[in-house]
Amino acid sequence: MDMYAFCSELPKIELHAHLNGSLSKSTMLQLKRHYADSSLDDKSNIFFDEFQIGAGDTRNLSNCFQVFGIAHALTSTPETLEIATKMTLQEFDDDGCCYIELRSTPRDTPHMTKKQYIDTIAQSMQKVSVHLPIMSRLIVSINRSHPISEAEIITDLAIEYHKKYPDVVVGLELSGEPTVGKFEDFVPCFTRAKESGLKITLHCGEVCNPEEIICMLNFKPDRIGHGTCIHPNHGGTENTWASLFKTKTPVEVCLTSNVNTKSAPDYASHHFKELYNAELPVILCTDDKGVFATSLSQEYRICAETFDLDQTQLARLALNACQFIFAQDLKKPLMSKILNFMDKYSL
Ligand SMILES: CNc1ncnc2c1ncn2[C@@H]1O[C@H](COP(=O)(O)O)[C@@H](O)[C@H]1O
Ligand SMILES: [Zn+2]
DSSP states (O other): OOHHHHHHHSOEEEEEEEGGGSOOHHHHHHHHHHHHHTTOOOOOGGGGGGSOOOTTOSOOGGGSTTHHHHHHTTSOSHHHHHHHHHHHHHHHHHTTEEEEEEEEOOOOBTTBOHHHHHHHHHHHHHHHHHHOSOEEEEEEEEETTSOHHHHHHHHHHHHHHHHHOTTTEEEEEEESOTTSSOHHHHHHHHHHHHHTTOEEEEEEOSSSOHHHHHHHHHTOOSEEEEOGGGSGGGTOOHHHHHHHHHHTOOEEEOHHHHHHTTSSSSGGGOTHHHHHHTTOOEEEOOBOTTTTTOOHHHHHHHHHHHHTOOHHHHHHHHHHHGGGOSOGGGHHHHHHHHHHHHHHTTO
């Protein structure tokens, strides 16, 4: 089987996907139509064509954050948020993804509260599970560039919804513009979430900030996102690398996102190489498949081509990812699914 077909057929695990960054062009067009039909102004018109950040784009990580406002303008009602969730899950399913932890930042909009925001996504996920094979869970996001008071409200909601829908809401994460805000200030929120049984993942080392990286790793999150500036070859220090090596914290790696935001100069010099060679746990993820015009199968294919991995090594990446999912009860069934696939193709 050629690599293209293989990467699409391989049952894959997505652990780092922001809902509003994952909206495809066709989902956004459907959402725009919905706003037009309900005579609501979606306010996304002016910038619509600027949503995707491709390889030759002049925008980098620090100025890519404006694009999310375009998606936010299209998911401001419970109805459109539900459509966005359902269509995104459908697209991951079509791409051969068998399990996804979708993450999203609850927002108050003129049409819904943060509580309704979480409720809408949780219920949409439950509805989708009736007719699509993909299994999905929700990680609630905290934006580090917003006030701590908001983080506290979101933490309370995440805890409340983890109790209400333990089979849907599984984690709390920190994301947003990495040069704004301090992780330290958010520690009380994440501690409380951890004590309530939520799993934790943190965007860590997206920019050079060794003190914060050490502080985050000392917190012992269940996973980290990106981990770009941890190895000394990529702006990290001996200490940051030693700390990751000691804790063996699994890293959600997003190749195209890092290349398109210029966090990595090109695929070949991506820090995946150092992580993989050191046998540290890595999970291939998309981050924002809509913004960066990618898919999970494309990330697997790029990884294989760039780092010269064969089909068995790729399948093992998907298999290992099962160990780090937040839904404990699904580890075994997902591993069996991938092992069956490997058996079928004698990998
Ligand atoms: C490119 N690297 C990145 N680094 C940090 N945070 C990011 C991100 N990509 C996305 N987000 C976070 O996800 C939000 C959009 O999805 P939701 O509205 O939550 O569904 C962004 O506003 C940002 O806070
Ligand atoms: Zn991210």
